[in-house]
Amino acid sequence: MLPRKKAITPHHFDQTELPWQALANAVVIQAVNDYRSFTRMLRRLQKKIAKVGTLSDDERAYLRIRIDYYSYQLREVRSFFRSEDFALYPVKVRSNAIRTEKRDVKAVDDISFSIGRGETFGLVGESGCGKSTTGKAIVRLLKPTAGQVLFEGRDIFAGKTGDDLSQKIQIIFQDPYSSLDPRFTVGRCIAEPLKVHKVGNRSEQEARVRSLMNDVGLRPEAYTKYPHEFSGGQRQRIGVARALALNPSLIVCDEPVSALDVSIQAQILNLMQDLQEKYSLTYLFISHNLAVVEHLCDRVAVMYLGNLVETAETETLFCHPAHPYTRALLDAIPVPDPDGPTMRSTLEGDVPSLMNPPAGCCFHTRCPHACERCRLEKPALQEKGDGHLVACHLADKL
Numbered sequence: 001m002l003p004r005k006k007a008i009t010p011h012h013f014d015q016t017e018l019p020w021q022a023l024a025n026a027v028v029i030q031a032v033n034d035y036r037s038f039t040r041m042l043r044r045l046q047k048k049i050a051k052v053g054t055l056s057d058d059e060r061a062y063l064r065i066r067i068d069y070y071s072y073q074l075r076e077v078r079s080f081f082r083s084e085d086f087a088l089y090p091v092k093v094r095s096n097a098i099r100t101e102k103r104d105v106k107a108v109d110d111i112s113f114s115i116g117r118g119e120t121f122g123l124v125g126e127s128g129c130g131k132s133t134t135g136k137a138i139v140r141l142l143k144p145t146a147g148q149v150l151f152e153g154r155d156i157f158a159g160k161t162g163d164d165l166s167q168k169i170q171i172i173f174q175d176p177y178s179s180l181d182p183r184f185t186v187g188r189c190i191a192e193p194l195k196v197h198k199v200g201n202r203s204e205q206e207a208r209v210r211s212l213m214n215d216v217g218l219r220p221e222a223y224t225k226y227p228h229e230f231s232g233g234q235r236q237r238i239g240v241a242r243a244l245a246l247n248p249s250l251i252v253c254d255e256p257v258s259a260l261d262v263s264i265q266a267q268i269l270n271l272m273q274d275l276q277e278k279y280s281l282t283y284l285f286i287s288h289n290l291a292v293v294e295h296l297c298d299r300v301a302v303m304y305l306g307n308l309v310e311t312a313e314t315e316t317l318f319c320h321p322a323h324p325y326t327r328a329l330l331d332a333i334p335v336p337d338p339d340g341p342t343m344r345s346t347l348e349g350d351v352p353s354l355m356n357p358p359a360g361c362c363f364h365t366r367c368p369h370a371c372e373r374c375r376l377e378k379p380a381l382q383e384k385g386d387g388h389l390v391a392c393h394l395a396d397k398l
Helices: 019-051 057-082 131-138 161-168 186-196 202-215 220-224 232-244 262-279 290-296 314-319 324-331 372-376
Strands: 091-094 097-100 120-124 169-172 250-254 282-286 299-304 307-313
Touching (some): 120 131, 120 290, 131 169, 131 282, 169 232, 186 202, 186 220, 186 232, 202 220, 202 232, 232 262, 262 290, 282 290, 299 314, 307 314, 307 324
Parallel strands (some): 120 282, 120 299, 169 250
Antiparallel strands (some): 299 307
Protein backbone atom coordinates (compact mmCIF):
# COMPACT_ATOMS: atom_id res chain seq x y z
CA MET A 1 0.00 0.00 0.00
CA LEU A 2 1.30 3.42 -0.89
CA PRO A 3 2.14 5.82 1.94
CA ARG A 4 0.26 9.09 2.04
CA LYS A 5 2.26 11.54 -0.03
CA LYS A 6 1.70 14.54 -2.19
CA ALA A 7 0.37 13.94 -5.66
CA ILE A 8 2.85 13.03 -8.36
CA THR A 9 3.15 15.87 -10.88
CA PRO A 10 5.23 16.38 -14.04
CA HIS A 11 8.02 18.13 -12.08
CA HIS A 12 8.91 14.74 -10.56
CA PHE A 13 10.18 13.69 -13.98
CA ASP A 14 13.03 14.85 -16.18
CA GLN A 15 11.29 17.20 -18.60
CA THR A 16 11.49 16.25 -22.25
CA GLU A 17 10.05 17.38 -25.55
CA LEU A 18 9.72 13.90 -27.03
CA PRO A 19 6.02 13.00 -27.43
CA TRP A 20 6.37 9.36 -26.37
CA GLN A 21 8.17 10.33 -23.17
CA ALA A 22 5.56 12.96 -22.37
CA LEU A 23 2.89 10.29 -22.86
CA ALA A 24 4.80 7.91 -20.59
CA ASN A 25 4.91 10.63 -17.92
CA ALA A 26 1.15 11.11 -18.20
CA VAL A 27 0.50 7.38 -17.84
CA VAL A 28 2.55 7.09 -14.67
CA ILE A 29 1.18 10.30 -13.14
CA GLN A 30 -2.42 9.25 -13.71
CA ALA A 31 -1.91 5.70 -12.44
CA VAL A 32 -0.03 6.58 -9.29
CA ASN A 33 -2.21 9.52 -8.31
CA ASP A 34 -5.41 7.51 -8.84
CA TYR A 35 -4.06 4.59 -6.84
CA ARG A 36 -2.93 6.77 -3.96
CA SER A 37 -6.24 8.60 -3.89
CA PHE A 38 -8.22 5.35 -3.83
CA THR A 39 -5.98 3.87 -1.16
CA ARG A 40 -6.61 6.82 1.14
CA MET A 41 -10.36 6.55 0.51
CA LEU A 42 -10.33 2.83 1.24
CA ARG A 43 -8.43 3.40 4.49
CA ARG A 44 -11.12 5.82 5.65
CA LEU A 45 -13.89 3.40 4.66
CA GLN A 46 -12.21 0.54 6.52
CA LYS A 47 -12.25 2.60 9.69
CA LYS A 48 -15.94 3.28 9.11
CA ILE A 49 -16.61 -0.43 8.60
CA ALA A 50 -14.95 -1.27 11.91
CA LYS A 51 -17.16 1.16 13.78
CA VAL A 52 -20.53 0.86 12.09
CA GLY A 53 -20.37 -1.99 9.60
CA THR A 54 -22.55 -0.21 7.05
CA LEU A 55 -21.02 -1.66 3.89
CA SER A 56 -22.71 -4.54 2.15
CA ASP A 57 -20.97 -7.51 0.62
CA ASP A 58 -21.51 -6.02 -2.86
CA GLU A 59 -19.86 -2.76 -1.82
CA ARG A 60 -16.90 -4.65 -0.36
CA ALA A 61 -16.55 -6.69 -3.54
CA TYR A 62 -16.65 -3.52 -5.65
CA LEU A 63 -13.85 -1.98 -3.61
CA ARG A 64 -11.74 -5.12 -4.01
CA ILE A 65 -12.26 -4.99 -7.78
CA ARG A 66 -11.11 -1.38 -7.84
CA ILE A 67 -8.00 -2.30 -5.83
CA ASP A 68 -7.20 -5.13 -8.22
CA TYR A 69 -7.69 -2.82 -11.18
CA TYR A 70 -5.28 -0.19 -9.92
CA SER A 71 -2.74 -2.81 -8.85
CA TYR A 72 -2.86 -4.28 -12.34
CA GLN A 73 -2.48 -0.80 -13.85
CA LEU A 74 0.63 -0.13 -11.80
CA ARG A 75 2.13 -3.49 -12.75
CA GLU A 76 1.57 -2.63 -16.41
CA VAL A 77 3.24 0.75 -16.01
CA ARG A 78 6.12 -0.90 -14.16
CA SER A 79 6.69 -3.40 -16.95
CA PHE A 80 6.24 -0.63 -19.52
CA PHE A 81 9.23 1.27 -18.17
CA ARG A 82 11.34 -1.84 -17.66
CA SER A 83 10.99 -2.84 -21.28
CA GLU A 84 14.00 -2.66 -23.61
CA ASP A 85 12.50 0.22 -25.58
CA PHE A 86 12.61 2.49 -22.56
CA ALA A 87 15.61 1.12 -20.72
CA LEU A 88 17.42 4.45 -20.93
CA TYR A 89 14.50 6.53 -19.66
CA PRO A 90 15.40 7.77 -16.14
CA VAL A 91 11.99 7.10 -14.51
CA LYS A 92 11.39 3.78 -12.80
CA VAL A 93 8.54 2.40 -10.72
CA ARG A 94 9.55 0.40 -7.66
CA SER A 95 7.54 -0.82 -4.68
CA ASN A 96 4.39 1.05 -5.68
CA ALA A 97 6.23 4.40 -5.75
CA ILE A 98 7.84 6.68 -8.28
CA ARG A 99 11.56 7.27 -7.92
CA THR A 100 14.05 8.91 -10.22
CA GLU A 101 17.55 7.61 -10.69
CA LYS A 102 20.10 9.81 -8.96
CA ARG A 103 23.04 10.81 -11.08
CA ASP A 104 25.99 13.01 -10.25
CA VAL A 105 26.20 16.09 -12.46
CA LYS A 106 29.50 17.94 -12.52
CA ALA A 107 28.30 21.44 -13.28
CA VAL A 108 31.87 22.66 -12.68
CA ASP A 109 34.70 20.19 -13.12
CA ASP A 110 38.23 20.82 -11.83
CA ILE A 111 38.60 24.50 -12.72
CA SER A 112 41.24 26.79 -11.30
CA PHE A 113 41.90 30.51 -11.77
CA SER A 114 43.06 33.48 -9.73
CA ILE A 115 41.89 37.10 -9.62
CA GLY A 116 44.26 39.93 -8.75
CA ARG A 117 43.32 42.73 -6.39
CA GLY A 118 41.60 45.58 -8.25
CA GLU A 119 41.19 43.44 -11.38
CA THR A 120 38.08 42.74 -13.44
CA PHE A 121 38.12 39.09 -14.40
CA GLY A 122 35.66 37.96 -17.06
CA LEU A 123 34.06 34.51 -17.16
CA VAL A 124 32.31 33.74 -20.46
CA GLY A 125 30.67 30.82 -22.21
CA GLU A 126 27.36 29.48 -23.44
CA SER A 127 24.35 29.19 -21.17
CA GLY A 128 24.69 26.16 -18.92
CA CYS A 129 28.48 25.96 -19.01
CA GLY A 130 28.86 26.54 -15.24
CA LYS A 131 29.55 30.27 -15.02
CA SER A 132 26.86 31.12 -12.48
CA THR A 133 27.57 27.96 -10.48
CA THR A 134 31.18 29.09 -10.14
CA GLY A 135 30.09 32.52 -8.95
CA LYS A 136 27.62 31.11 -6.44
CA ALA A 137 30.30 28.83 -5.02
CA ILE A 138 32.59 31.82 -4.49
CA VAL A 139 29.92 33.67 -2.48
CA ARG A 140 29.03 30.46 -0.58
CA LEU A 141 25.54 30.11 -2.02
CA LEU A 142 26.63 26.67 -3.19
CA LYS A 143 29.10 24.36 -1.49
CA PRO A 144 31.47 22.45 -3.80
CA THR A 145 31.75 18.71 -3.31
CA ALA A 146 35.53 18.89 -3.66
CA GLY A 147 38.29 21.45 -3.96
CA GLN A 148 38.84 24.82 -2.31
CA VAL A 149 37.83 28.43 -2.80
CA LEU A 150 40.62 30.60 -1.42
CA PHE A 151 40.17 34.28 -0.59
CA GLU A 152 43.21 36.17 0.67
CA GLY A 153 44.87 32.80 1.25
CA ARG A 154 42.05 31.35 3.39
CA ASP A 155 39.52 28.68 2.48
CA ILE A 156 36.07 30.27 2.66
CA PHE A 157 34.47 26.90 3.53
CA ALA A 158 36.82 26.11 6.41
CA GLY A 159 34.97 26.49 9.72
CA LYS A 160 34.34 30.03 10.88
CA THR A 161 36.76 31.45 8.34
CA GLY A 162 33.98 31.75 5.78
CA ASP A 163 31.77 33.64 8.22
CA ASP A 164 34.55 36.17 8.74
CA LEU A 165 35.07 36.54 4.99
CA SER A 166 31.42 36.68 3.94
CA GLN A 167 31.30 40.45 4.38
CA LYS A 168 34.18 40.87 1.96
CA ILE A 169 32.55 38.91 -0.88
CA GLN A 170 29.22 40.08 -2.28
CA ILE A 171 27.16 39.45 -5.42
CA ILE A 172 25.10 41.40 -7.94
CA PHE A 173 22.38 39.15 -9.35
CA GLN A 174 21.27 38.92 -12.95
CA ASP A 175 17.59 39.68 -12.49
CA PRO A 176 16.90 43.02 -10.77
CA TYR A 177 13.21 42.11 -10.50
CA SER A 178 13.44 38.88 -8.49
CA SER A 179 16.56 39.70 -6.46
CA LEU A 180 14.78 42.37 -4.39
CA ASP A 181 12.11 41.61 -1.78
CA PRO A 182 8.93 43.37 -2.98
CA ARG A 183 7.79 43.85 0.65
CA PHE A 184 10.89 45.85 1.59
CA THR A 185 11.42 49.51 0.93
CA VAL A 186 14.56 50.51 -0.94
CA GLY A 187 16.14 51.65 2.30
CA ARG A 188 15.48 48.32 3.97
CA CYS A 189 16.72 46.35 0.92
CA ILE A 190 20.06 48.13 1.02
CA ALA A 191 20.30 48.06 4.83
CA GLU A 192 19.53 44.33 5.13
CA PRO A 193 23.23 43.20 4.95
CA LEU A 194 24.08 45.73 7.66
CA LYS A 195 21.34 44.36 9.91
CA VAL A 196 22.28 40.73 9.29
CA HIS A 197 25.93 41.38 10.18
CA LYS A 198 25.00 43.85 12.97
CA VAL A 199 27.04 46.71 11.53
CA GLY A 200 26.32 50.01 13.29
CA ASN A 201 23.16 51.26 14.96
CA ARG A 202 19.98 52.35 13.19
CA SER A 203 21.07 55.93 12.53
CA GLU A 204 24.49 54.82 11.25
CA GLN A 205 22.85 52.26 8.97
CA GLU A 206 20.49 54.86 7.54
CA ALA A 207 23.37 57.26 6.91
CA ARG A 208 25.31 54.48 5.14
CA VAL A 209 22.30 53.59 2.99
CA ARG A 210 21.67 57.18 1.94
CA SER A 211 25.35 57.61 1.07
CA LEU A 212 25.25 54.49 -1.12
CA MET A 213 22.06 55.65 -2.80
CA ASN A 214 23.82 58.85 -3.75
CA ASP A 215 26.82 56.90 -5.07
CA VAL A 216 24.68 54.76 -7.38
CA GLY A 217 22.55 57.65 -8.65
CA LEU A 218 19.29 57.17 -6.71
CA ARG A 219 17.31 60.16 -5.45
CA PRO A 220 16.88 60.60 -1.66
CA GLU A 221 13.09 60.18 -1.89
CA ALA A 222 13.63 56.63 -3.19
CA TYR A 223 14.50 55.57 0.37
CA THR A 224 10.87 54.96 1.34
CA LYS A 225 9.65 53.57 -2.00
CA TYR A 226 9.25 49.93 -3.03
CA PRO A 227 11.07 48.06 -5.83
CA HIS A 228 7.98 47.81 -8.07
CA GLU A 229 8.00 51.60 -8.41
CA PHE A 230 11.31 51.57 -10.29
CA SER A 231 12.50 50.62 -13.75
CA GLY A 232 14.88 47.73 -14.42
CA GLY A 233 17.95 49.96 -14.49
CA GLN A 234 17.00 51.67 -11.23
CA ARG A 235 16.38 48.31 -9.57
CA GLN A 236 19.82 47.15 -10.63
CA ARG A 237 21.25 50.30 -9.04
CA ILE A 238 19.54 49.23 -5.82
CA GLY A 239 21.19 45.81 -6.19
CA VAL A 240 24.59 47.44 -6.70
CA ALA A 241 24.10 49.60 -3.60
CA ARG A 242 23.15 46.55 -1.55
CA ALA A 243 26.29 44.72 -2.72
CA LEU A 244 28.39 47.69 -1.57
CA ALA A 245 26.73 47.99 1.85
CA LEU A 246 29.37 45.97 3.72
CA ASN A 247 32.31 47.57 1.89
CA PRO A 248 33.42 44.33 0.19
CA SER A 249 36.69 43.63 -1.58
CA LEU A 250 35.33 41.24 -4.22
CA ILE A 251 31.99 41.47 -6.02
CA VAL A 252 30.68 38.64 -8.17
CA CYS A 253 28.70 40.20 -11.02
CA ASP A 254 26.41 37.47 -12.37
CA GLU A 255 25.37 38.88 -15.75
CA PRO A 256 24.31 42.18 -14.12
CA VAL A 257 23.22 43.89 -17.36
CA SER A 258 21.81 41.05 -19.47
CA ALA A 259 18.21 41.80 -18.44
CA LEU A 260 18.48 45.53 -19.21
CA ASP A 261 18.02 47.64 -22.33
CA VAL A 262 21.17 48.44 -24.27
CA SER A 263 21.17 52.12 -23.30
CA ILE A 264 20.69 51.21 -19.63
CA GLN A 265 23.46 48.60 -19.87
CA ALA A 266 25.97 51.30 -20.74
CA GLN A 267 24.91 53.38 -17.73
CA ILE A 268 25.25 50.46 -15.30
CA LEU A 269 28.64 49.45 -16.73
CA ASN A 270 29.97 52.99 -16.43
CA LEU A 271 28.62 53.15 -12.88
CA MET A 272 30.40 49.91 -12.00
CA GLN A 273 33.69 51.23 -13.36
CA ASP A 274 33.32 54.45 -11.35
CA LEU A 275 32.56 52.50 -8.18
CA GLN A 276 35.48 50.16 -8.78
CA GLU A 277 37.84 53.12 -8.90
CA LYS A 278 36.28 54.80 -5.86
CA TYR A 279 36.14 51.74 -3.60
CA SER A 280 39.12 49.76 -5.00
CA LEU A 281 36.86 46.84 -5.91
CA THR A 282 37.69 43.55 -7.58
CA TYR A 283 35.11 42.12 -9.99
CA LEU A 284 34.38 38.62 -11.20
CA PHE A 285 32.27 39.55 -14.22
CA ILE A 286 30.13 36.68 -15.53
CA SER A 287 28.61 37.23 -18.95
CA HIS A 288 27.90 35.76 -22.37
CA ASN A 289 28.11 39.18 -24.02
CA LEU A 290 31.65 39.24 -25.39
CA ALA A 291 31.41 42.88 -26.46
CA VAL A 292 30.75 43.91 -22.86
CA VAL A 293 33.54 41.67 -21.59
CA GLU A 294 36.03 43.17 -24.06
CA HIS A 295 35.11 46.66 -22.89
CA LEU A 296 35.20 45.99 -19.15
CA CYS A 297 37.56 43.13 -18.26
CA ASP A 298 41.32 42.92 -17.80
CA ARG A 299 41.53 39.13 -18.19
CA VAL A 300 39.04 36.59 -19.52
CA ALA A 301 38.44 32.88 -18.96
CA VAL A 302 36.32 30.80 -21.33
CA MET A 303 34.22 27.91 -20.00
CA TYR A 304 32.66 25.02 -21.86
CA LEU A 305 30.64 22.21 -20.28
CA GLY A 306 31.96 22.94 -16.79
CA ASN A 307 35.62 23.16 -17.87
CA LEU A 308 38.01 26.04 -18.44
CA VAL A 309 39.28 25.88 -22.00
CA GLU A 310 41.23 29.14 -22.28
CA THR A 311 42.43 32.02 -20.08
CA ALA A 312 44.31 35.11 -21.25
CA GLU A 313 44.58 38.86 -21.16
CA THR A 314 41.55 40.43 -22.84
CA GLU A 315 43.49 41.86 -25.77
CA THR A 316 45.34 38.59 -26.33
CA LEU A 317 42.19 36.50 -26.19
CA PHE A 318 40.28 38.66 -28.64
CA CYS A 319 43.17 39.14 -31.07
CA HIS A 320 44.83 35.72 -30.87
CA PRO A 321 42.38 33.07 -29.62
CA ALA A 322 44.00 29.64 -29.38
CA HIS A 323 41.10 27.31 -28.60
CA PRO A 324 38.62 26.35 -31.37
CA TYR A 325 35.70 27.07 -29.07
CA THR A 326 36.97 30.56 -28.26
CA ARG A 327 37.34 31.23 -31.98
CA ALA A 328 33.80 30.08 -32.60
CA LEU A 329 32.50 32.41 -29.87
CA LEU A 330 34.34 35.37 -31.32
CA ASP A 331 33.12 34.56 -34.83
CA ALA A 332 29.57 34.59 -33.50
CA ILE A 333 29.76 38.22 -32.34
CA PRO A 334 27.28 40.13 -34.55
CA VAL A 335 28.69 42.96 -36.64
CA PRO A 336 26.35 46.00 -36.77
CA ASP A 337 26.84 46.39 -40.52
CA PRO A 338 24.46 44.77 -43.05
CA ASP A 339 27.20 44.87 -45.68
CA GLY A 340 29.90 43.62 -43.34
CA PRO A 341 31.27 40.08 -43.06
CA THR A 342 29.02 37.32 -41.83
CA MET A 343 29.97 34.62 -39.33
CA ARG A 344 33.27 33.09 -40.36
CA SER A 345 32.57 29.72 -38.75
CA THR A 346 29.65 28.00 -37.08
CA LEU A 347 29.57 25.11 -34.65
CA GLU A 348 27.65 22.01 -35.60
CA GLY A 349 25.74 19.79 -33.23
CA ASP A 350 24.41 20.47 -29.74
CA VAL A 351 26.11 20.94 -26.40
CA PRO A 352 26.49 17.49 -24.75
CA SER A 353 24.49 16.73 -21.65
CA LEU A 354 26.20 17.11 -18.28
CA MET A 355 24.42 13.89 -17.31
CA ASN A 356 26.59 12.05 -19.82
CA PRO A 357 29.63 14.18 -20.75
CA PRO A 358 31.91 12.97 -23.54
CA ALA A 359 35.21 11.27 -22.79
CA GLY A 360 38.47 13.03 -23.60
CA CYS A 361 38.22 16.67 -24.59
CA CYS A 362 34.80 18.03 -23.66
CA PHE A 363 34.65 19.94 -26.97
CA HIS A 364 35.63 17.16 -29.37
CA THR A 365 32.02 16.35 -30.33
CA ARG A 366 31.67 19.79 -31.97
CA CYS A 367 35.27 20.61 -32.85
CA PRO A 368 36.06 20.60 -36.60
CA HIS A 369 39.72 19.79 -35.84
CA ALA A 370 39.19 16.89 -33.41
CA CYS A 371 41.52 13.90 -33.70
CA GLU A 372 41.64 10.49 -32.05
CA ARG A 373 43.70 11.83 -29.15
CA CYS A 374 40.99 14.41 -28.43
CA ARG A 375 38.42 11.63 -28.08
CA LEU A 376 40.52 9.66 -25.60
CA GLU A 377 42.59 12.11 -23.54
CA LYS A 378 41.39 15.18 -21.69
CA PRO A 379 43.76 18.12 -22.34
CA ALA A 380 45.19 20.11 -19.44
CA LEU A 381 45.61 23.87 -19.38
CA GLN A 382 49.02 24.63 -20.88
CA GLU A 383 50.99 27.86 -20.87
CA LYS A 384 51.43 29.58 -24.22
CA GLY A 385 53.27 32.56 -22.77
CA ASP A 386 52.35 35.77 -20.93
CA GLY A 387 49.69 34.07 -18.82
CA HIS A 388 47.88 32.66 -21.85
CA LEU A 389 46.53 29.21 -20.91
CA VAL A 390 44.71 26.88 -23.29
CA ALA A 391 43.35 23.34 -22.94
CA CYS A 392 43.78 21.92 -26.43
CA HIS A 393 45.99 19.18 -27.85
CA LEU A 394 46.22 21.01 -31.20
CA ALA A 395 46.69 24.57 -29.93
CA ASP A 396 50.22 24.84 -31.40
CA LYS A 397 49.09 23.54 -34.80
CA LEU A 398 45.96 25.61 -35.36
